[in-house]
Amino acid sequence: MSIDAFTFTLLGSVLRPATTRELFRKIANSRIAEATQLKADDPAADQDLGILQSADLIASGSNGSKYYVTAKGLKVARDLEQIPSV
Numbered sequence: 001m002s003i004d005a006f007t008f009t010l011l012g013s014v015l016r017p018a019t020t021r022e023l024f025r026k027i028a029n030s031r032i033a034e035a036t037q038l039k040a041d042d043p044a045a046d047q048d049l050g051i052l053q054s055a056d057l058i059a060s061g062s063n064g065s066k067y068y069v070t071a072k073g074l075k076v077a078r079d080l081e082q083i084p085s086v
Helices: 005-012 018-030 035-041 045-054 071-081
Strands: 032-034 058-060 066-069
Touching: 005 071, 018 032, 018 035, 018 045, 018 066, 018 071, 032 035, 035 045, 035 066, 045 058, 066 071
Parallel strands: none
Antiparallel strands: 032 066, 058 066
């Protein structure tokens, strides 16, 4: 199994907290996620969403009610699927 350096770096920093990683996986699995649902599922979602946006893994729609995974985020999500223990 091989992951690229970018994903490895993210695993050590941005995606280290389990809640942030789980939130990212929810968005990546659905490709587009409702902000209200994400915030209902995770009390720290605002902070985690900001972290994921800063890393260019997700972006928000024009009115901020939806989040979607970016091309870079899709690559990272694919790498994460190859690592069962993460």
